[in-house]
Amino acid sequence: xxxxxxxxxxxxxxxxxxxxxxxxxxxxxxxxxxxxxxxxxxxxxxxxxxxxxxxxxxxxxxxxxxxxxxxxxxxxxxxxxxxxxxxxxxxxxxxxxxxxxxxxxxxxxxxxxxxxxxxxxxxxxxxxxxxxxxxxxxxxxxxxxxxxxxxxxxxxxxxxxxxxxxxxxxxxxxxxxxxxxxxxxxxxxxxxxxxxxxxxxxxxxxxxxxxxxxxxxxxxxxxxxxxxxxxxxxxxxxxxxxxxxxxxxxxxxxxxxxxxxxxxxxxxxxxxxxxxxxxxxxxxxxxxxxxxxxxxxxxxxxxxxxxxxxxxxxxxxxxxxxxxxxxxxxxxxxxxxxxxxxxxxxxxxxxxxxxxxxxxxxxxxxxxxxxxxxxxxxx
Numbered sequence: 001x002x003x004x005x006x007x008x009x010x011x012x013x014x015x016x017x018x019x020x021x022x023x024x025x026x027x028x029x030x031x032x033x034x035x036x037x038x039x040x041x042x043x044x045x046x047x048x049x050x051x052x053x054x055x056x057x058x059x060x061x062x063x064x065x066x067x068x069x070x071x072x073x074x075x076x077x078x079x080x081x082x083x084x085x086x087x088x089x090x091x092x093x094x095x096x097x098x099x100x101x102x103x104x105x106x107x108x109x110x111x112x113x114x115x116x117x118x119x120x121x122x123x124x125x126x127x128x129x130x131x132x133x134x135x136x137x138x139x140x141x142x143x144x145x146x147x148x149x150x151x152x153x154x155x156x157x158x159x160x161x162x163x164x165x166x167x168x169x170x171x172x173x174x175x176x177x178x179x180x181x182x183x184x185x186x187x188x189x190x191x192x193x194x195x196x197x198x199x200x201x202x203x204x205x206x207x208x209x210x211x212x213x214x215x216x217x218x219x220x221x222x223x224x225x226x227x228x229x230x231x232x233x234x235x236x237x238x239x240x241x242x243x244x245x246x247x248x249x250x251x252x253x254x255x256x257x258x259x260x261x262x263x264x265x266x267x268x269x270x271x272x273x274x275x276x277x278x279x280x281x282x283x284x285x286x287x288x289x290x291x292x293x294x295x296x297x298x299x300x301x302x303x304x305x306x307x308x309x310x311x312x313x314x315x316x317x318x319x320x321x322x323x324x325x326x327x328x329x330x331x332x333x334x335x336x337x338x339x340x341x342x343x344x345x346x347x348x349x350x351x352x353x354x355x356x357x358x359x360x361x362x363x364x365x366x367x368x369x370x371x372x373x374x375x376x377x378x379x
Contacts, residue, residue: 014030033346033370038357041214041216041241042361043359062270091106091248094271096125098246101125104133113203115151115166116132117161118152120155122155135181169203170204175210177211177222183322207230209234215288217320220282241274243270294367298323309379312378334377
């Protein structure tokens with residue numbers, strides 16, 4: 001066996017992308033309603049990101065983070081200003097799993113405790129610490145033993161969460177909307193309970209916004225939409241529109257005793273340039289507002305299509321442009337037919353949920369195209 005061996009490649013070779021579309025090597029145009037797991041937040045090959053990256057790579061490709069660089073300092077300041085409330089101390093890394101790994105370490109160092117409370121159906125990454133906080137055995141079993149001290153509770157059960165948080169707890173890790181677990185938004189009451197329980201116990205509340213962050217749910221951060229402020233927030237995926245960047249934002253009390261942490265490629269100038277351009281576009285063009293409006297339209301059109309065509313759909317759930325359609329037949333078969341028969345790309349979230357994470361810049365015409373294709377496949 002030679003070449004790549006981890007990913008099972010699909011029979012579609014992608015050659016280019018622009019906006020909400022990807023283009024195959026054979027010229028086929030695909031409507032991208034997965035955005036590579038929410039990564040292409042402002043669409044493929046966005047001109048502002050392309051310009052920023054080209055300019056930076058011609059000036060300085062990389063220098064290690066102990067040497068200040070203007071483009072990195074700009075990103076530190078931007079993220080500090082955009083973070084929810086007082087969550088304004090910034091660590092930069094290369095992915096969501098690294099951001100969560102750092103959050104786990106920071107919380108344990110700052111509290112002097114080891115216990116982590118995580119949720120069933122939760123997904124936080126694939127490195128040994130982040131993987132330990134991830135629920136599904138299929139991701140974990142081959143790599144055990146993982147980091148210890150993890151206690152799982154049912155997602156959405158405030159009483160179980162409050163009972164699990166005690167004086168030995170370093171942190172509670174929550175996704176405001178579970179992504180990999182099937183697109184399950186948390187209630188405001190549940191997130192408030194998590195905030196109260198961790199505050200009472202002196203533990204850190206960590207919101208994993210790897211998938212929900214930078215506008216996907218209709219506000220810049222999902223936690224802002226429900227008015228609950230964490231001690232630590234992690235973000236990645238769409239934050240640099242396709243370049244590898246993750247971040248861990250923390251409150252002062254975490255930053256002041258975060259332990260000894262580092263990464264060779266923390267805050268590379270080229271990636272920071274892409275992130276600055278992405279975040280500027282998201283803020284200046286009110287991309288979260290578009291996600292809220294178009295997401296509402298998408299859910300309404302899907303509901304109408306299900307009713308009018310009696311489609312085999314159990315439930316449509318989500319917020320903004322993070323939507324799950326639970327189908328009565330296998331999601332993978334639906335996704336295969338969408339791709340090969342309708343030239344539409346989407347994602348699974350478990351065996352029965354079609355996950356929609358399109359670029360946040362899509363409009364109603366893109367929604368109409370998707371819904372028409374969805375009806376063709378399920379009708």
